[in-house]
Each structure stands twice: as structure tokens, then as C-alpha cells.
Amino acid sequence: MQGLLEIVLSFSVVLILSLLLYFLGNRKKRETENPFASGEKIPAMRIQYLAPWLFYVILFGVIDVAFLLIALTAGQFTPIILVYMIIVSLVFIILKLK
Amino acid sequence: MEYLLYSIIFSVSAILVAFFLEWFDRKVYARIQHRVGPKITGPHGVLQPIADFIKLLTKEDCLVKGSDTLLLDMGPVLSVAFVLFSLFFIPFGYSEGLLSIPGDLIIIIVLSSFVAVMILLTGYAQKSAYANVGAARWAELFISFEIPFVISLASITVASRSITISEIISWQAHNLPLIVIAPIALVTFIFSSLAKLEKTPFDIPEAETEIAAGWMVELSGRKLAFFRLTKDLEYLLLSALGAVIFLGGPIGPSLPGLELIFGIIWMAIKTIIFALVFSILRGLVARYRIDQAIHLFWHKVIPLTFFQLIIIVMLGLFGFI
Numbered sequence: 001m002q003g004l005l006e007i008v009l010s011f012s013v014v015l016i017l018s019l020l021l022y023f024l025g026n027r028k029k030r031e032t033e034n035p036f037a038s039g040e041k042i043p044a045m046r047i048q049y050l051a052p053w054l055f056y057v058i059l060f061g062v063i064d065v066a067f068l069l070i071a072l073t074a075g076q077f078t079p080i081i082l083v084y085m086i087i088v089s090l091v092f093i094i095l096k097l098k
Numbered sequence: 099m100e101y102l103l104y105s106i107i108f109s110v111s112a113i114l115v116a117f118f119l120e121w122f123d124r125k126v127y128a129r130i131q132h133r134v135g136p137k138i139t140g141p142h143g144v145l146q147p148i149a150d151f152i153k154l155l156t157k158e159d160c161l162v163k164g165s166d167t168l169l170l171d172m173g174p175v176l177s178v179a180f181v182l183f184s185l186f187f188i189p190f191g192y193s194e195g196l197l198s199i200p201g202d203l204i205i206i207i208v209l210s211s212f213v214a215v216m217i218l219l220t221g222y223a224q225k226s227a228y229a230n231v232g233a234a235r236w237a238e239l240f241i242s243f244e245i246p247f248v249i250s251l252a253s254i255t256v257a258s259r260s261i262t263i264s265e266i267i268s269w270q271a272h273n274l275p276l277i278v279i280a281p282i283a284l285v286t287f288i289f290s291s292l293a294k295l296e297k298t299p300f301d302i303p304e305a306e307t308e309i310a311a312g313w314m315v316e317l318s319g320r321k322l323a324f325f326r327l328t329k330d331l332e333y334l335l336l337s338a339l340g341a342v343i344f345l346g347g348p349i350g351p352s353l354p355g356l357e358l359i360f361g362i363i364w365m366a367i368k369t370i371i372f373a374l375v376f377s378i379l380r381g382l383v384a385r386y387r388i389d390q391a392i393h394l395f396w397h398k399v400i401p402l403t404f405f406q407l408i409i410i411v412m413l414g415l416f417g418f419i
Contacts, residue, residue: 006101010197013105014182018175018324025155025320035162035226035316046222047230 105186108196112185116330117147122370123333123377130381147330154323162225162316169223170317174324177216181331184209187263188338189347191361193271194264201261206339207248210294213328214240220325221303221313232312235388236303239293242395243300247290249403250283253410254343257419263342270346277344279419282406284344286399288375291336293391295329297380302388333373341368 121136121144128135136143161167184206186197195202218240221233255261257279258269270276277284293300304312314325341347345368352360386394413419 006197007199009102010105010186011179011183013102014109014186015175015179017106017109018178018182021155021178022171022175022320022324025323026158029159029161031161031163033163035224035228046225047227047234 104196108186109182112182112331112334113327114148116327116334117151118144119334119337119373120147120326120330121145122373123380126374126377127381130378151323151327154318154326155320157319159319159321160316164225165316166223169219170321173216173220173223174321174328177213177328178324178331180209180212180216181328181335184335185331185338188335188342189263189267189361190338190365191348191358193267193348193361198262198264202263203251203255203261203266203343206335207251210332210335211244213332214244214294217303217313217325220317224313224316226316228309228311228315229313231309232303232315235309236313238388238392239300239302242392243290243293243399246286246395246399246403247294249400249407250280250287250290251343253280253283253403253406256407256414257410266343267347267349271349273419275344275346279413280344280406280410282402282409284340286403286406287340287344288379289395289399291340292376292379293395295333295336295376297376299379299383299386300391301385302391333376334369337369337372337376338365340372341365345371 124146125135125143136146139145139149161170185195187195187199187202187206189195189198199205214236218233218237221229221236224230254266254276257276258266260266260269266276292298296302296304302312304314309315314322317325338347342365347368348361348365350360350364352364410419
């Protein structure tokens, strides 16, 4: 079993390795006016999302962070998690009411 | 210092193994379709994924004006980092991974969800209707497959009474492999993993014939190379995770003094078995529509996972496990 130092070190290694590989690639950028459109005349635009879907996806992500916190505290329900859960719940209730 | 060196060696090896698995997947898929698959670069084309990766890295980065460049730069790097980091928790020889902490199974679940969010943001960051539709489809699929994925793993943790991978392996060493106790969880795990990997029949977010390449349509050069690498690493992660939680990972008959070598061999065989299952399923079935996929997950797969969980709890209550 390892401690926090090894976790931070491992994540730093993978992040630096990924960044190095990414910056090794061709950095030349080109901007185009038109997106790929399979021969159709589709302008460059963003389409509207269905907001509830995004809301639920973000909710999943946030709950996952709570799980991460629980996992890192070895399954103990510490005050940090409690505070996090309360803040998150309040934010989501406010967002949902809006 | 020694740990740092191990981390670097492990990361590079994981990337190379992921490329190997991509080659394996392409070969199996090609054989199912009576094709040869990659055959030119390296012996039997084994170096083709590496060649593809290098080629994409050297290509120019082409973007539609108005796209969110920060998100598009962040997404590929963080996705690769998250999946690569998850692999640190998988034991590839010993019963513990390079990193082993209490609750590491949950960390893998969380990191894989972060990758999903990165994909969603990447699709949204592009100023293209196809990419946006792909991202929206991914969001819909994500909230359908994530629940059975987590509950199938929950069945395993309830059976082995642990959320730590090394303890799950040790439980299987002293009892039965969890594939015997939780066969339904295995099926639902495979379904959810196929969706997570965007492999047929769940390649809906990047369906070539419908929305070009979906959320990846405007990606090119190093961004595309990184997302392809992310998918390869996820393929390795999910195959290895399946091997560990259902088949006991590195557990198997070995000779005294050669436990590590035999551990690596057993783990490799079991990982390949899972990779083979994913590839064969990909080659045999046709793509679902998004509504069919959502219906399948919510009406069939999720009830099945709950059924499995109830069975495991009952077995535990009556003292069978």
C-alpha cells in the first residue's frame, strides 16, 4: 500500500509524459471557415443541447468526485466530504430551481 | 527516485501494450470480415498502430474558426493522463499494482468517468454540428452505461467485501473466481465496457455512416492521435480490469521462485481473453440506434445488474460466500 506522495508522483509522471508527447507533435495550427460536412452546406455552428442531459452528466461527474474523496479517505465519512456533499447539493438544488 | 523510474518505465510499457492491443483488435476484426488487417509495418503489421500515432503527431492541427482551443488542447492530454494513471492500480504481475491504496477500484471508476466528461467537452468545444450531435449522443449513452458499469463492480465488491483490487484478488485466491459467483455481472460489465470503448454495437457517438466521426470529426493531428491513444489505453484498462475482478488477474498455477513471471503470463492470457471477447462482439453485431441503446441499458441491463446484486447479497446473507 502506498501513500499520498506516490499517488501525486505517479500522476505527475503521467501528466508530464502526456504533455511531452503532446508538445512533440506538430504545433502548426490552421483555422478553417467551414467544418467537415460530407458535401452538404452546413455552416460552422453549435447546435443546442438538451439541458437536462448535460445536467445529469455533470451530476454524475460531481458524485464521482465525492466517491473519489471517500476512496482517498479509506472509506471514512470525514467532515470534508460532508461539507462537499452539502455544498454540491445546494448548488444543484439552486440550479434546478432556476 | 526508484519509484519515479518505475513509474516512467510502466507508463511507456503501458502505452506500447495498448498499441499492441489495438493491432490485436484490428487483426481479429479483420479476420471476422475475411480481411487480412494491418500487415505492412513490422512483422504481421504489429507496428502499424505506432506508425499511425507518429504519422498523426506530425500532421498539421486543423480547427474550425470559433472552436474552444483551450478545451481542445486540454481534453486529449488529460484523457491520456487519466487512463494511464488508472492503469497504475492494475496488478500486472504481483497481486498489487504499482499503486495500491484502499478503495482503488473506486478511483478507477472515477477516473474513467472523468475521461467521459473530457470527451463530452471536446465534442462541445468544436464548432461543428456533427461534433455536437456526437457529444450529445455520448452524454446520453454515458448516463445509460455508467450505472450498470458501477453496479456490476458493486456486485464484485459486495461478494469480496472489499473495494481494493489487491483484496479482491486475494479473496479469489482463497475462494472461487468471481466469474462463477457473478456471471450476470460479467455480462453487464462487458456490455458497459463496449459502450465505454465506443465499440460496435455502441459506437453511436462516432457513427461514421451517420455523423461522419461524431465528436471526433474536426479533430486532426496530435489531438486525434491522443484520443486514439486514449481509446487504446481504455481498451487495455477494461480488459485488464475484467481479468482482475472476474478471473483473479495474476493468480494461477506457478513454479516456486517464478511467481512473478507466471503472474505476468496469467495476467496477459486473461487480459487477452477479455480483449478477444470485446473484438469478437464488435465484429459480430451491428450498431444500435441511440434510442435502442438507451432502451437496452435502462430496461434490460440495469435491472439485470440489480438482480445480480440482490443474488450476491442473498448469498452473503445465507453464508454461501
